[in-house]
Amino acid sequence: xxxxxxxxxxxxxxxxxxPLAAPRLARAQQGQPYVVGTLFPMAGPNAEYGGVFTAGVQxxxxxxxxxxxxxxxxxxxxxxxxxxPQGGATGMTKLxxxxxxxxVLVGFTGVSKAAAPIAAxxxxxxxxxxxxxxxxxxxxxxxxxVIPLVNLEVRALLPWLGRSxxxxxxxIYVDDPFGNAxxxxxxxxxxxxxxxxxxxxSVPPGSQQFAAVAAKVRDxxxxxxxFASYGAQQSQIIKQLRDNGVSQQLLxxxxxxxxxxxxxxxxxxxxxxxxxxxWSSDDPVTKRFVTDWRAKHGGDPGSYHQNYxxxxxxxxxxxxxxxxxxxxxxGDGLRAELLRVREFAFVGGKASFDDQGxxxxxxxxxxxQGGQYVRLS
Amino acid sequence: xxxxxxLVSGIQTGAIYALxxxxxxxxFGATRIFHVAHGATFALAGYAFVxxxxxxFGWPLACLGALVLAVAFGLAMDRFVYRxxxxxxGSFFTVFVAAFGVTIMVQSLIEIGFGRSFxxxxxxxxxxxxLLPGLYVAEVFWVAVAAALVLFAAVTLFLERTxxxxxxxxxxxxxxxxxxxxxxxxxxxxxAFGLGSALAxxxxxxxxxxxxxxxxxxxxxxxxxxxxxxxxxxxxxxxxALAGLLLGVVENLVVSVLDTQWSSAAGFVVLxxxxxxxxxxxFGRAVAR
Numbered sequence: 001x002x003x004x005x006x007x008x009x010x011x012x013x014x015x016x017x018x019p020l021a022a023p024r025l026a027r028a029q030q031g032q033p034y035v036v037g038t039l040f041p042m043a044g045p046n047a048e049y050g051g052v053f054t055a056g057v058q059x060x061x062x063x064x065x066x067x068x069x070x071x072x073x074x075x076x077x078x079x080x081x082x083x084x085p086q087g088g089a090t091g092m093t094k095l096x097x098x099x100x101x102x103x104v105l106v107g108f109t110g111v112s113k114a115a116a117p118i119a120a121x122x123x124x125x126x127x128x129x130x131x132x133x134x135x136x137x138x139x140x141x142x143x144x145x146v147i148p149l150v151n152l153e154v155r156a157l158l159p160w161l162g163r164s165x166x167x168x169x170x171x172i173y174v175d176d177p178f179g180n181a182x183x184x185x186x187x188x189x190x191x192x193x194x195x196x197x198x199x200x201x202s203v204p205p206g207s208q209q210f211a212a213v214a215a216k217v218r219d220x221x222x223x224x225x226x227f228a229s230y231g232a233q234q235s236q237i238i239k240q241l242r243d244n245g246v247s248q249q250l251l252x253x254x255x256x257x258x259x260x261x262x263x264x265x266x267x268x269x270x271x272x273x274x275x276x277x278x279w280s281s282d283d284p285v286t287k288r289f290v291t292d293w294r295a296k297h298g299g300d301p302g303s304y305h306q307n308y309x310x311x312x313x314x315x316x317x318x319x320x321x322x323x324x325x326x327x328x329x330x331g332d333g334l335r336a337e338l339l340r341v342r343e344f345a346f347v348g349g350k351a352s353f354d355d356q357g358x359x360x361x362x363x364x365x366x367x368x369q370g371g372q373y374v375r376l377s
Numbered sequence: 378x379x380x381x382x383x384l385v386s387g388i389q390t391g392a393i394y395a396l397x398x399x400x401x402x403x404x405f406g407a408t409r410i411f412h413v414a415h416g417a418t419f420a421l422a423g424y425a426f427v428x429x430x431x432x433x434f435g436w437p438l439a440c441l442g443a444l445v446l447a448v449a450f451g452l453a454m455d456r457f458v459y460r461x462x463x464x465x466x467g468s469f470f471t472v473f474v475a476a477f478g479v480t481i482m483v484q485s486l487i488e489i490g491f492g493r494s495f496x497x498x499x500x501x502x503x504x505x506x507x508l509l510p511g512l513y514v515a516e517v518f519w520v521a522v523a524a525a526l527v528l529f530a531a532v533t534l535f536l537e538r539t540x541x542x543x544x545x546x547x548x549x550x551x552x553x554x555x556x557x558x559x560x561x562x563x564x565x566x567x568x569a570f571g572l573g574s575a576l577a578x579x580x581x582x583x584x585x586x587x588x589x590x591x592x593x594x595x596x597x598x599x600x601x602x603x604x605x606x607x608x609x610x611x612x613x614x615x616x617x618a619l620a621g622l623l624l625g626v627v628e629n630l631v632v633s634v635l636d637t638q639w640s641s642a643a644g645f646v647v648l649x650x651x652x653x654x655x656x657x658x659x660f661g662r663a664v665a666r
Contacts, residue, residue, distance in 0.1 A: 043484070043488075043493075043593065044593045045591050045593055047488065047493035047592070047593070048492070048493045048494035048495075050493070051492075051493055172637075175638055201636075201637040202636060202637060202638040203637055203638060203640075204638060204641055204642075206597075206641075207640065207641050208588050208597060209390055209588060209628060209629075209640065209641070210588075211386035211389065211390060211629065212383055212386055212387075212628070212629040212632045212637065212640055213632070213637050213640075214386075215379060215382040215383055215386060215513075215629075215632075216379070216632060216637060218382075218511070218513070219379050219511075232494065232495040232589070232591040235494075235495035235497070235589060236495065236588055236589055239497060239499075239503075239588075239589055240587070240588060242504075243503040243504055243505060243515060243587070244386070244505050244513060244515075245505045245506075245507065245513035258494065259494065260492075260494035260495045260496075264495075264497070264499070265499045266499065
């Protein structure tokens with residue numbers, strides 16, 4: 001039986017004791033930073049992407065810290081995927097086992113496919129903002145996409161192709177899951193707009209010589225050439241096609257939205273798809289992102305900057321929701337929160353996720369003119 | 378006409394490969410040092426050229442700048458990396474690791490200085506014009522072929538007709554004997570590195586204007602150099618040059634019968650064929666054990 005003194009002591013201790021009685025996990029979380037990992041190519045022919053992706057992540061982290069969105073700081077840990085499946089598997093293993101990452105941002109289809117099973121075993125959510133292979137949809141319950149996949153980009157290009165009268169298309173594609181996905185999508189979609197593939201030319205990912213490919217492309221008598229590649233290889237393909245007498249319209253996807261491609265004189269007139277971006281939008285998230293980006297980098301952001309900003313912001317929004325509910329910020333919690341909320345305020349406007357964790361966004365057709373992207377449709 | 382077009386493209390690629398491989402073959406032939414950092418020399422020369430042209434300098438000055446940097450780097454590798462290693466133990470593995478480390482360092486420095494993206498110099502020289510129906514040839518084709526012919530003739534004359542050249546050829550055989558003829562092995566080694574590094578410059582400049590550069594190009598350069606050196610016969614400058622040409626032609630011609638996918642692999646099929654059936658290469662000497 002409690003005495004009056006004991007009851008009084010208990011009542012006085014209550015304000016202190018209640019927080020202490022909060023879940024042990026919540027206490028353990030205090031002070032320990034959340035670890036956001038990145039699995040980007042930081043060396044080799046695709047390293048330009050690593051720098052671009054990371055810039056988007058860093059701006060999001062700056063904003064998350066400035067807004068004090070989370071109860072714990074966020075720490076960034078980077079692993080070099082080298083843009084290869086092997087590098088992806090090794091990097092993801094380190095992020096999951098050594099760095100104990102809560103959340104990982106990834107790019108590249110091959111890297112994602114190699115790393116996703118490792119992340120799924122460790123229940124670490126992975127968010128892709130750069131890889132566009134259609135089979136990245138539903139790769140695992142813990143793998144989400146904040147970028148429209150390339151099958152959607154090809155579908156968005158088809159009506160423009162139908163209107164432009166380009167009927168005979170030659171395809172140069174990297175022989176990997178991404179390139180083969182574009183091949184399959186063009187084979188399926190071109191007949192719908194009265195066009196056809198008159199030649200398909202596969203190249204290995206590391207290939208640098210395209211004079212022979214250019215000769216074969218010329219021989220195919222195409223009206224336009226679609227190339228599906230990434231990194232420095234894109235610039236090499238464009239330059240060598242033009243140098244070797246291929247004067248037809250060049251077409252590609254959002255992978256070409258790189259500064260090095262825009263600066264290439266031979267890329268003038270390149271037509272490509274990318275997710276729609278209205279940097280003059282009054283939406284507060286977009287406005288802040290664009291204003292701060294221009295102040296920091298002296299120019300407009302690109303789609304990849306936007307995607308990785310959104311990917312990082314997604315973590316903060318999900319973790320913030322879990323913190324408010326006093327639930328642990330782990331893989332299962334983040335996934336449950338994603339499926340509960342579904343719609344998020346992102347750069348570019350409201351974005352909604354489907355059951356597979358894929359975002360839906362509008363896509364536009366652009367043309368490169370004088371180093372600037374000009375919207376065609 | 379497609380075959381003729383592929384042959385022309387192959388000769389252009391092969392001439393650049395030959396120029397790329399020749400420097401490595403010369404250095405290895407004279408010093409027996411496995412100069413993996415030759416790829417870094419190539420990358421430095423290429424980026425120096427791009428940087429100077431983009432910086433507003435004329436092509437002659439840019440080429441000269443690339444030449445000075447390449448030779449300085451080659452000499453520095455000999456003086457500050459290989460010589461200290463050889464003074465102590467000189468094992469192949471140590472030399473390889475040291476050169477590989479320097480290559481990575483150079484790649485990182487290029488990334489810091491020039492960024493991680495593609496770099497090239499656009500010039501009308503590389504724009505192909507229709508010579509015959511279906512046959513496109515760019516002026517750079519003649520430049521590459523002429524540069525390869527003139528340089529190989531000059532270096533061959535130097536190696537065969539001059540006292541220093543003969544000394545270089547003797548260096549790998551018997552450095553002690555060289556002293557009896559009043560030649561310094563150390564000085565000859567310097568000349569080998571200087572000349573071999575200078576030979577990387579035309580290939581680097583031609584690559585910068587045709588296919589373009591990327592910071593990690595060293596690995597590709599070394600792959601081509603090694604393949605050409607093995608096919609041509611280890612240490613044979615003439616062999617490396619011919620093998621480079623052969624690899625370029627095979628890579629291009631093969632797409633007339635196989636998928637474009639197999640272009641790069643075809644060169645390595647040639648390499649394997651030589652390793653299996655003629656391990657001494659085109660101009661190498663078979664050694665009985």
